[in-house]
Amino acid sequence: MSALATTTIQDSKVLHVCDLNAWYGESHVLHGVDFNVSRGEVVTLLGRNGAGKSTTLKAIVGLLRTRKGSVLIEGTETMNLPSRRVAGLGIGYVPEDRGIYATLTVQENLMLPPQVRPDGFSLEQIFNLFPNLKARLTSYGDRLSGGEQQMLAMARVLRTGAKFLLLDEPTEGLAPVIVEQIGNMLQQLKRQGYSMLLVEQNFEFAQSLADRHYIVDQGRVVDAFTAASADREQAKIRRYLGV
Numbered sequence: 001m002s003a004l005a006t007t008t009i010q011d012s013k014v015l016h017v018c019d020l021n022a023w024y025g026e027s028h029v030l031h032g033v034d035f036n037v038s039r040g041e042v043v044t045l046l047g048r049n050g051a052g053k054s055t056t057l058k059a060i061v062g063l064l065r066t067r068k069g070s071v072l073i074e075g076t077e078t079m080n081l082p083s084r085r086v087a088g089l090g091i092g093y094v095p096e097d098r099g100i101y102a103t104l105t106v107q108e109n110l111m112l113p114p115q116v117r118p119d120g121f122s123l124e125q126i127f128n129l130f131p132n133l134k135a136r137l138t139s140y141g142d143r144l145s146g147g148e149q150q151m152l153a154m155a156r157v158l159r160t161g162a163k164f165l166l167l168d169e170p171t172e173g174l175a176p177v178i179v180e181q182i183g184n185m186l187q188q189l190k191r192q193g194y195s196m197l198l199v200e201q202n203f204e205f206a207q208s209l210a211d212r213h214y215i216v217d218q219g220r221v222v223d224a225f226t227a228a229s230a231d232r233e234q235a236k237i238r239r240y241l242g243v
């Protein structure tokens with residue numbers, strides 16, 4: 001067996017990405033991305049449109065398979081694992097489009113993905129965290145507001161037992177009051193020990209949650225900030241984001 005297939009390292013990192021390259025067809029989009037997430041941490045990937053943030057998430061979970069480099073999840077090298085095995089390591093991905101099935105009800109959408117760990121959220125825990133979903137249980141996916149779809153998408157991965165969440169722009173297109181609700185829910189999950197990798201355009205939202213931030217530009221990580229240094233260097237970060 002190759003060294004890659006058998007690598008398992010015990011440390012406090014839930015994610016260790018090293019020299020990640022990825023392609024869409026001939027188009028080389030990620031050029032050696034390096035970063036990590038420790039257990040219980042909330043880490044953001046910030047950057048301008050087209051910088052490569054969503055592509056980084058897709059390459060990590062194996063939805064984009066034309067890739068090279070190393071992605072250790074919970075110490076296990078995943079580059080040669082099928083997506084099903086990657087999910088089994090306890091990683092839950094919420095894509096930018098939220099992936100809600102329009103012709104299935106809220107309950108059917110919730111129950112669709114298989115449980116990957118025994119200690120996923122029960123329906124009761126889901127309704128405690130997302131009370132709106134209880135009232136909408138029999139509504140079809142296409143009848144939900146953007147905020148309800150985002151909550152359903154998050155609830156669905158929590159039910160699977162995933163403890164490490166990859167969230168692609170969870171606040172995109174949502175009203176400020178809903179953004180605040182989603183921020184509160186993510187804070188609760190953080191207090192419960194969930195690790196999160198968050199792609200965000202909304203720096204204020206990212207700042208309210210994250211322990212650390214990475215700046216992605218042209219398919220590379222070009223800078224990194226702790227929460228404290230991000231407070232001091234807001235002007236520099238805004239320049240990176242072009243805002």
Ligand SMILES: Nc1ncnc2c1ncn2[C@@H]1O[C@H](COP(=O)(O)OP(=O)(O)OP(=O)(O)O)[C@@H](O)[C@H]1O
Pocket residue numbers: 024027029047048049050051052053054055056
């Ligand atoms: N399916 C695809 N096929 C070809 N090129 C793509 C595809 N998806 C994204 N790209 C290109 O890859 C590059 C990185 O895109 P990516 O979506 O990762 O950026 P991003 O940082 O997430 O920004 P955004 O917020 O705009 O999605 C961009 O140049 C984009 O045009």
